[in-house]
Amino acid sequence: MEVDILDFVEECRHLAKQALGKHAGEPASGGFARWKHVVIHCFRREESHSFRETENRLEYMTALLEVLDLEEENIPDFTTLNKSFDRFKMWVWRALLRASAQQHPQSGHIALDSTFFDRGHASAYYRTV
Known part of the structure; x- marks a missing residue:
């Protein structure tokens, strides 16, 4: 499925501002x-x-620079982008995930595991008991 990159960036802008709330402009x-x-x-x-x-x-x-409200001489350096990616706290990414998940209809069946905990051992234990 092809994604129109301009629509994608505009949707990301909306979600990022929604997820960050009062911290968006900081x-x-x-x-x-x-x-x-x-x-x-x-x-x-x-x-x-x-x-x-x-x-x-x-x-x-x-066109992307217009959506981002940037000018050509103000594009962030790649080192700035790298450092900012590492410096963002987990709450930023969780808020973005929460805001994007709310855009979709709810079916009542959800499973999300981001703990990276190996559940194979526990499942095998209960299967043999």
């Missing part, structure tokens, strides 16, 4: 608002780019 590392960093990271992951490639792509995509 500057993260590099002096840019947090929502801009989150949207750039979403764009980077969707397109499977490295940090350096992301900076280069943003230079040539003026």
